[in-house]
Amino acid sequence: MTTLLIYSKPVPLTVNFPSMAPMTLSQFYDFCQVNQELRIERTATGEVIVMPPAFSDTGNRNFNLAVQLGIWAEQDQTGL
Template sequence: MKMHLELPDLTPLRLSGPHLAEMTDDEFFSFCQQHADLRIERTATHEILIMSPTGSRSGKRNARLNGQLYLWFSTHSHLGEVFDSNTGFTLPDGSVLSPDASWVSAAKWNALTAEQQDKFAPVCPEFVVELKSASDSTKTLQAKMLDWLRNGAQLAWLLVPETETAYLYRPGQPEPETVQGFDNELSGETVLPGLRLRLAELR
């Protein structure tokens, strides 16, 4: 009999205080570089979230996710740039978030200076994917998907391997579309034309 181990949802360590609230974007970038072994994000209120690295199974899934996205990019590179889970973006609301995979249009990316591109670029990707690990909270990630939409994302996917469920978020829709079963494929729609993500590879 095959057994499945469910890890408890782990809440990220939250750091807050006057000094952190006053930290500039450059200071926050330096802080993250000094702690490169941690996964660090920042909320719109400048609360710092510290998360542990993902487990190996999640890392395997994330590699396959980014691999499929890169294969699409290899024939559509003129449309924009793809990014992996190590990439932070400074969003319009002041938060700094790092999706597991993302895409930024060429128009947005090329409008940035080289210095902006080298740090946490002040841009919201048009397309983002969050891949739930065994220790993540689905509710927390669902709230994060709404943050992406509020900041300008045009298509956002939350993938939950444990239940083989995909939640598809689009601007102007009160609820995400739910796709049940990882035998399905997801379409990049008009945001990433031609992309077909095979969910079965993320099992």
């Protein structure tokens, strides 16, 4: 097995596997299982998108944003 280390900003990263394309559902499942620390998605066209895990700073920002959105939706009574 080949391990590829990718250091990137916390934005989605598209990884192309031309020698494996198109991956079957079983191959994609196996790929996800050996990379459980990553958030992996596959598009309708077969592209594999690997997103870095949300770290505590990102998690806190996301939580605060969700709280503010929830409070606004309750006060505005138009939302969610």
